[in-house]
Structure formats: C-alpha cells, structure tokens
Amino acid sequence: MRMRRERPASVVRHSRVLIIGSGPAGYTAAIYASRSALNPLLIEGPQPGGQLTITTDVENWPGDTRVQGPDLMMRMGEHARHVGAELISDYIVEVDLTTRPFAATGDTGDRYTADSVIIATGANARWLGLESEMRYRGQGVSACATCDGFFFRNRICAVVGGGNTAVEDALHLANFASEVYLVHRRDTLRADKANQARLFANRKIKVIWNAEVAEVLGDGGKVTGVRLTDVATGAQSMLTIDGLFVAIGHDPATSLFAGQLAMDEDGYILVTPGSTATSVPGVFAAGDVQDKHFRQAVVSAGMGCMAALEAEHFLIDVASASAPQPAAECISG
Incomplete structure (x- = not known):
C-alpha cells in the first residue's frame, strides 16, 4: 500500500x-x-x-x-x-x-x-507562438533589439510588428545591420507619424506588408531565414535573414x-x-x-x-x- x-x-x-x-x-x-x-x-x-x-x-x-x-x-x-x-x-x-x-x-x-x-x-514579451520561434530564442530570435542589436552588425535582420516599438526597433537595428525588414500583417502601421517618417526615410529598411511569419528557419544552431505567408493570398515566400526581432508588445x-x-x-x-x-x-x-x-x-x-x-x-x-x-x-x- x-x-x-x-x-x-x-x-x-x-x-x-x-x-x-x-x-x-x-x-x-x-x-x-x-x-x-x-x-x-x-x-x-x-x-x-x-x-x-x-x-x-x-x-x-x-x-x-x-x-x-x-x-x-x-x-x-x-x-x-x-x-x-x-x-x-x-x-x-x-x-x-x-x-x-x-x-x-x-x-x-x-x-x-x-x-x-x-x-x-x-x-x-509577447511571442508569435511558433514552435520554431521557441527553438531559436537566444540563437537569432529576440524580443529586445536594444539588448541584442549589437550582435547583428553587418547582418540582415527582420522585425515583426507595426507599432511604435517595432518601428523604433527597426530604426535601432539599422545602426548595426546591413539590411532590416519590417514584417507587418496589415497594409498600414500603427506607429505615430513621426516614427513612420523616420522609418520610410531610412534606406536600410524595407517594409513587407500583409505578411505573417509562419516559420523560423535555421541550421540547428542559428537562424537562417523565415517563411512568410501573405495574409491576403496565402502565398508563401522565404526571406533570408540572420536575426528575427519580435516586437508585438x-x-x-x-x-x-x-x-x-x-x-x-x-x-x-x-x-x-x-x-x-x-x-x-x-x-x-x-x-x-x-x-x-x-x-x-x-x-x-x-x-x-x-x-x-x-x-x-x-x-x-x-x-x-x-x-x-x-x-x-x-x-x-
């Protein structure tokens, strides 16, 4: 017993x-x-x-x-x-x-x-809820551009989000990275107009509209890219990056x-x-x-x-x- x-x-x-x-x-x-x-x-x-x-x-x-x-x-x-x-x-x-x-x-x-x-x-931090995102946290996936942006000097990064935090993170990363993509699931940003003006004026930053991150891709040790889904058409595409920053709140x-x-x-x-x-x-x-x-x-x-x-x-x-x-x-x- x-x-x-x-x-x-x-x-x-x-x-x-x-x-x-x-x-x-x-x-x-x-x-x-x-x-x-x-x-x-x-x-x-x-x-x-x-x-x-x-x-x-x-x-x-x-x-x-x-x-x-x-x-x-x-x-x-x-x-x-x-x-x-x-x-x-x-x-x-x-x-x-x-x-x-x-x-x-x-x-x-x-x-x-x-x-x-x-x-x-x-x-x-709010995350996207992807299993692949969790797998690569600390290995190229971050929720703090201010903390980790320095590690991506001369590399390609993507930021997910459309508010002030996402725009400010993209602008911060542009000080280090060679290219920065801002991935947003809508066709307009929620960030204030001043931040948007700074974003659109920065030649290092490209906005990818109407897209969601479907999967974080990697080689087992670090991030190598993301798979994106077009929210309007469902079409999928691959984006080669070295770091993904989640800025959704x-x-x-x-x-x-x-x-x-x-x-x-x-x-x-x-x-x-x-x-x-x-x-x-x-x-x-x-x-x-x-x-x-x-x-x-x-x-x-x-x-x-x-x-x-x-x-x-x-x-x-x-x-x-x-x-x-x-x-x-x-x-x-």
Whole structure:
C-alpha cells in the first residue's frame, strides 16, 4: 500500500519589507533593503532571475564587457543573500493590499505579511507562438533589439510588428545591420507619424506588408531565414535573414494587483513621477512592471535601489508617526 505524503503545514512569515519577484529590480531592492537593516524577504517567483535567465550574452551591463544572463542573475542573487536578504523559493498567488500589515499567500500555502511591499514581477514579451520561434530564442530570435542589436552588425535582420516599438526597433537595428525588414500583417502601421517618417526615410529598411511569419528557419544552431505567408493570398515566400526581432508588445505581470493598485490601460502599475511609489502608501513598484519604455536590466536595477530607499523612508515616517509624543509642559504663571 502506497503511503500518502503529507504536505507540510503552512507558516506565516512577517517582514518589514516583502519583495515580490526577482530579476535585476528585485535582487537590487533586496541588496539595498538588507544594507538598511530591514531584513527583507524576497519571493523569487516562478522564474527566479526573470527574463535574463533566458538571455545568453549580455554586453551592456556596466562592469562586464560580456556576461551570460543566467550567470549575472545568479551573482545578483548571491549578493543579496550575502548581505542578509532571505530568498524564498515560492510564488505569490494572492495579495491583499487593503490590510495593514499587507498580506500575501504563496503557492506553497505559506502566508507572508509585511509593513511595506516592493513589486518586481516584471513583464513578459509577447511571442508569435511558433514552435520554431521557441527553438531559436537566444540563437537569432529576440524580443529586445536594444539588448541584442549589437550582435547583428553587418547582418540582415527582420522585425515583426507595426507599432511604435517595432518601428523604433527597426530604426535601432539599422545602426548595426546591413539590411532590416519590417514584417507587418496589415497594409498600414500603427506607429505615430513621426516614427513612420523616420522609418520610410531610412534606406536600410524595407517594409513587407500583409505578411505573417509562419516559420523560423535555421541550421540547428542559428537562424537562417523565415517563411512568410501573405495574409491576403496565402502565398508563401522565404526571406533570408540572420536575426528575427519580435516586437508585438509586452504583458506586465500585474494581474495579482488588479483592482488594488492604479494601472494604465495596458496593465502597467502607475507610480508617482520620479518615484517608485504606487497609489497605495507603503507599496512600491520597480522594473518592467511599471516601465513600458526602456525595459533594460540596468534601469530595473536602478528602480530596485529607489524602491528600497523609499521603503526605508516610508517605514521611518510610519515609526515616527506612531511613536508616543512627550507630554507638553505646563508652565504656571
């Protein structure tokens, strides 16, 4: 008879600062919060280290001329542990930002309460959903032209999309690549007119209208081309390229906080300008979860630093406000 394995009883953990999510923003927040003696708990999430764990070469991280994304995230996590942060292998499935202290529940069943919260859950790039696309991610398929464009100097690239991000990626790649194709499934672009004017004026860029990528082609080690389908006629064609950049948008990982924090129409958490403070006092957001423009590891790390420092100041203000005030002296005349 097979014995049933009992699940360990859930526990409740309290911290002054709870960091939800890892990656450059979460790990940096943990480092700074630890150095401020706030003893933070960091819940790593379903993908510890975030998007950089599926990135190969990183050449724009200050101090490293070249580093592997997973290695960089491992080092940042080790740094956070070294200065005293506790990293927990769990991911949050429920939060309550209406209570004090704030409360969160992990997939393990454990509960976490905190006097302040830093959200660093990031955003995920939208992909085309092709098996061949997944096979060549990191080997010529990318969702970040700013990150990886340098690797395609004097090569041929294609960008998929029709919005501002796609047009800006094509313009950025034109600084390095010998040729750039913009593949769009419609006959007009959604990008603003200024970006379109710059695109059409660039002789390195050619737009392929009414086309979708049906398959990414490669030699097993790197991308060699794509198979395109004309959306109007169904005709297929081959395009020889060295790199494919998917620029069809990102989805911020903010569903946990819907209805509790102010967000924009795309689901990004809104913060006070020049700050990481959200609409709920004591809750801060850092990294791609609130940044829809830059999406760079070094920017996320800077926001993680800001969030930790702002959480520290928030806790100091709360402690000062709740401290007993000395009685006023009564001076008799």
